[in-house]
Amino acid sequence: MSTELPRWFTSSYSSNGGVCVEVATNLATTHGTVLIRDSKNPAGPALNVRTSPFTAFLNSPEFGAN
Template identity: 50%
Template sequence: MADSAGAIWRKSTRSGNGGNCVEVATNLLGREDAVLVRDSKNPHGGHLAVTAKSWTTFTDAVRDGALSL
């Protein structure tokens, strides 16, 4: 698991206050070569680390409507 020390977590500006959000940290790409993802309702419950390429592929697919969400 990538080290999240120093991670700056953010969530989408499109997220409401409903609590069903994920947060991402991209500021560690140089150190960890990873985008970190966590549940905003449980920020101390761990995180998922994915490569920058995988994150871009995922977000592009969401934006293009290629995934059923």
């Protein structure tokens, strides 16, 4: 069992005045998940998203991928 902790970083798209998210991608390889949380509430809940849907989201035209 791994005891690896998430390493959080703020999204580069979060410089819009307080509506911020943080992601932890360091667990993608070992656990197949990406964690997402509200940066204003780091002790609050985090979304646990499988890597495939997260990658599809980042590559979607709606998100800004070409």
